[in-house]
Structures are given as C-alpha cells and as structure tokens.
Amino acid sequence: MVLRQRFFPVFLLLVLVACAGSAPRADLEAEVLPTLSPVARGEGELLRVVATTTIVGDVVARVGSTAIELTVLLPPGADPHTYEPTPADLTAVSRAHVLFVNGLGLEGFLERTLRNVGGNLPVVPVSAGIRPRMLAEDEHAGETDPHVWLDVRNVMVWVENIRQALSALDPTHASLYAANAAAYRAELEALDGWIQEQVARVPPENRKLVTNHPAFGYFADRYGFEQVAAVYPVSPGAEPSAREVAELEETIRRFGVPAVFAETTVNPKLAEQVARDTGVRVVTLYTGSLGGPGSGAETYIAMMQSNVRAIVEALSD
Ligand SMILES: [Zn+2]
Structure with a gap:
C-alpha cells in the first residue's frame, strides 16, 4: 500500500508523456559492458534475470534458455507506456543480478522503479546501438521512437546485446549463449525475409x-509502408481532440485506407468509433506486448507473423 501511494502522483504525469522517449541512446560497449562483471553465485544457483516487456523477455529467454532464471515484469496485454509496477515486480527487481529493458524511453515506470529498489543493479538497454528514428509529429520533433522491435533487424541487434551482457555476467555459459544467439538469429533472418515476401x-x-x-x-521504414495517421497521435494516454479525430477521419477518406489498426494493449473504443464513422474495418495488431496463452502470438516471431498476416489481409482487398 505504501508503495502504491508513493507511485500515484508520479504515474499521472507519466501517462501524459507516455509514448515519447527522450532518453539518450546507450552505447553498449562504452557504457554498459564496463558495468558488468561475473556474478559470484552458489552451487547450482542460476543468474537471476529480469526483463520488462513480454517482447524483451521472449528474446532474453531465447538467448539465456536454461542458464538463467527469468522473470518478466509486464503480463501479456499490458501497455509498457502506462504500466505501473506491482510490489512483486519490485521484489523481483531487487533480487535480480541484471535488468533488461527496451530503453529509448519506452518504459515510463523504469526510473522510479530503480529509485525504489536502490542499489546498483546493472541495467542493459537491449536497443543500445540502434539508431532511433524520431517521432514524426511536428509538435514532438526531437523525441525518439522507442518501438524498434517492429523491424526484425533491430531484434537481431538485441540478440547480440543480450548475448554480450549475459556472457559478461556469466562467462561459464558463454558458449551456450553464443549457440542460442546464432540459432535464434537464423530464425529472425528467415522471419525478415518472410515478411518482405508477404x-x-x-x-x-x-x-x-x-x-x-x-x-x-520502424515497421513502415523497413517493409515499405507509410504510417499516415494515428487514432492517438501522441500516446494512448492523451485523448485526441474532436478536431484531431475529424482530421483523422478526413485522412482515412482521402487515402481510401480500408482499415484502422487497433492494438491489444489499448482500449479499441475510439478506433472502433473512427472505423464506424468512415465505414472501414478495425483490425487488431500486437504492438507493445505479446499475446497471452492460446492467442497464437505468444512469441516475438509468432506476434510478427500474426501482425503481418493481418496487415496483408486488410490492405490487399
Ligand atoms: Zn507506443
């Protein structure tokens, strides 16, 4: 209870700035790897690893496999922009040997979580070294776009960053991490090619x-699309004005766009209203989270396949 009360006022502010990241770009070799050294552990004790989002968690699990004890903070369907950590999350972070985060300002809860647990927990931004694109909205120029994972090549960068970080913390398993990373990278190469074909x-x-x-x-840049408008142009935490909604509907009519893409992490009410007004379909995609059990989007690769099938089907009519 005490923790929740302490978080509450800060949380309201974070919702307003949710989608935009202004966090500086991290350099893995210069800034992160020097903070990582082999963790002394007891007999049979695994490296305790925490990841923020389900997507970061899935990729960390592929590289770490049986050599790590992994806790993922966000449940499937939670929006990383507006997530509020639970007391159990804080316990997991305080016990961890390392915390893997997306970075680029995606995790609005990160700074205050680390402040609360204190100590000198190593934090590895898996997006380190990726050149971020800027959010296109005029009034938010200069803010970095944190959604790097929707370009598969960026997740290949994550894999290498995760491999290096785990190997520095746990050199005894370095060859396992390298083999896992190589195998997963081959799957990601195939996924990237499949998306281009589709x-x-x-x-x-x-x-x-x-x-x-x-x-x-990032998806649009890599796979040849244009992101022409958004229901929430700033962030799902900032309600658009009536004028912005009218402009969006005008854009949909002008371009003859056949579908509005909603997302599993945000209430689709407004997207559904816009689709009704303009007579187009609502198609749901996975953005900041994997799907839950039985969704068919339980892994990063399955999530991307699900999104691509939905996009191709909706726009090929
Ligand atoms: Zn977002």
Whole structure:
C-alpha cells in the first residue's frame, strides 16, 4: 500500500508523456559492458534475470534458455507506456543480478522503479546501438521512437546485446549463449525475409497504415509502408481532440485506407468509433506486448507473423 501511494502522483504525469522517449541512446560497449562483471553465485544457483516487456523477455529467454532464471515484469496485454509496477515486480527487481529493458524511453515506470529498489543493479538497454528514428509529429520533433522491435533487424541487434551482457555476467555459459544467439538469429533472418515476401502482395498504393498510436514507424521504414495517421497521435494516454479525430477521419477518406489498426494493449473504443464513422474495418495488431496463452502470438516471431498476416489481409482487398 505504501508503495502504491508513493507511485500515484508520479504515474499521472507519466501517462501524459507516455509514448515519447527522450532518453539518450546507450552505447553498449562504452557504457554498459564496463558495468558488468561475473556474478559470484552458489552451487547450482542460476543468474537471476529480469526483463520488462513480454517482447524483451521472449528474446532474453531465447538467448539465456536454461542458464538463467527469468522473470518478466509486464503480463501479456499490458501497455509498457502506462504500466505501473506491482510490489512483486519490485521484489523481483531487487533480487535480480541484471535488468533488461527496451530503453529509448519506452518504459515510463523504469526510473522510479530503480529509485525504489536502490542499489546498483546493472541495467542493459537491449536497443543500445540502434539508431532511433524520431517521432514524426511536428509538435514532438526531437523525441525518439522507442518501438524498434517492429523491424526484425533491430531484434537481431538485441540478440547480440543480450548475448554480450549475459556472457559478461556469466562467462561459464558463454558458449551456450553464443549457440542460442546464432540459432535464434537464423530464425529472425528467415522471419525478415518472410515478411518482405508477404508485404509484396499488398498493392503499393495500399501500403498506408492508420494505427492506434504511432508504433509502426520502424515497421513502415523497413517493409515499405507509410504510417499516415494515428487514432492517438501522441500516446494512448492523451485523448485526441474532436478536431484531431475529424482530421483523422478526413485522412482515412482521402487515402481510401480500408482499415484502422487497433492494438491489444489499448482500449479499441475510439478506433472502433473512427472505423464506424468512415465505414472501414478495425483490425487488431500486437504492438507493445505479446499475446497471452492460446492467442497464437505468444512469441516475438509468432506476434510478427500474426501482425503481418493481418496487415496483408486488410490492405490487399
Ligand atoms: Zn507506443
């Protein structure tokens, strides 16, 4: 209870700035790896690893496999921009040997979580070294776009960063981490190629995305789409004005976009209203979280396949 009360006022502020990251770009070799040294552990004691989002957690699990004890903070369906850590999360973080985060300002709860647990827990931003794109909205120029994982090549960078970090903390398993990373990287290469084949089926004039919030910039850049508008142009925490909604509906009509893409982590009410007003479909995608058990999007690779199938189907009509 005490923790919750302490978080509450800060949380309200964070919702307002939710989607934009202004966190500086981290350099893994210069800034992160020097903070990591082999962790002394008892007989049979595994490296205790915490990851923030389900997506970061899935990739960390693929590299660490049986050599790590992994806790993922966010449950499937939770929005990383607006997530509020639970007391159990704080306990897991305080017991961890290392915390893996997306970085680039995605995790609004991160700084106050680390302040609360104190100590000198190593934090590894898996997006270190990725050149971030800027959010396109004029009034938010200069803010970095944190949604790097929607370009598969960026997740290949994550894999290498995670491999290096785990190997520095736990050199005895370095060859296992290297083998896991190489095997997973091959799957990611295949996924990237598959996505390119699939999107080639969408007529070029239809490669326009109206999303719930501007999460698909890296996807659009990599796979040849344009993110033309968003239901929540700033963040799902900031309600758009009536004028912004009217402009969005005008954009949908002008481009003849056949679908509005909602997301599993945000209430689709406004997206559904916009779709009704403009007579287009609502199609749900995975953005900041994997799907839960039985969703068919329980892993990063399955999530990307699910998104691509949905996008191709919606825009190929
Ligand atoms: Zn976002």
